[in-house]
Amino acid sequence: MSAAQIVVIAKEPVAGRVKTRLTPPFTPAQAAHLASAALRDTLHAVAATRVHRRVLALEGLPGTWLPDGFTVIPQRGDGLDQRLAAAFHDAHRLYRLPVVLIGMDTPQVTPDLLDTAVTLLATHDAVYGPASDGGFWLLGLRHPDPSLLLGVAMSRPTTGTTQLRRLRETGLDVARMPELDDVDTAADAFRVAARAPGSRFAEALAAVGAGVSR
Template sequence: MSPSRTAQIMIIAKEPVAGRVKTRLTPPFSAEQAAALAEAALRDSLRAVSATPAAQRLLALDGLPGSWLPAGFAVIPQRGSSLDERLAAAFSDAYRLRPGPVVLIGMDTPQVTPALLGEAVAALGRHDAVYGPATDGGFWLLGLRRPDPALLLGVPMSHPETGKLQLDRLDRAGLSVHVLPELTDVDTAADAATVAGQAPGSHFAATLARLGR
């Protein structure tokens, strides 16, 4: 069976509510503008996942789904307090729903493409894990052939060396890892401008332009 028929793709995201998302964009953006950018990034991410062959498409959501959610996604609630707990729980819940490889991304890389996601899915046919590094020292994608909470729990998140520490955890577990190209997460206004330039046809770029940035 081909990897595209066995791997799930999951987005972990927050409901784009003003004051709860993209708070590092304020200032220069208002809380409402930051939420609009978050929703646009989420729409782009959902669109890329929708266009990628997968056994199942999931959204691990903190909050409630809105009109931005397209058909074809199963929604599961996030569990846990810290980010490492929420990531580990999302992998476990996805695997419980449908045992098999799981590819996970966040809502912060609207420039992600079906080609990159397809590479991640295919890599899990040959490797134990797939990893997408982010320019801020974290990671934008993590895929596991067989999810295990021990691979994530206790890894410091939102830290300059998060990515290195996560890779070390995978290496110490003896996993073979396929590394994807580095992408920029949207955390700051400078990040937003960079990412919009990389994805000029995206909802994100259009929203940033509408906000006059």
């Protein structure tokens, strides 16, 4: 078991509050159903990873989708950079372990990928997983420092390169993970489901996606 913790930063999957870029073509209820499936895939992948601690930094309330073995902490901050920085800080304050943080947007993530990230963090200062939309799906820090994230403009095509440059300019030795697709749009959803056909997300998309344009 690796001496590290994995933090998932997520929103409670409530209709009208999650995956709003999926509406249209999906309804708010369908988008929330897809978000719930993506979150469950992510949490179960984390649950199967060999780490000491598992943390959920949550906006909202936990539900039946949360497996056993997670410590739930509230999100803090206004912008995403603040909430990410706070999640790193709060998890590390709770458990003095290196932190690998992921979101709920990559339901194709596997325990093997997460185990690789944790292993890399044992020999590197940071681990970075780029997303195809220009952001990042994973960030690991052996010694979490909020200043590494605060002020990075999020949800832009340049977010990932800006964050990676910030890490390297600070002098950190950064290991890279494979690129994954975030689920932001309907096209993303169908692409991710095709690459993870046995996932809860793919099953949920099959249930609600009939007649939706790809």
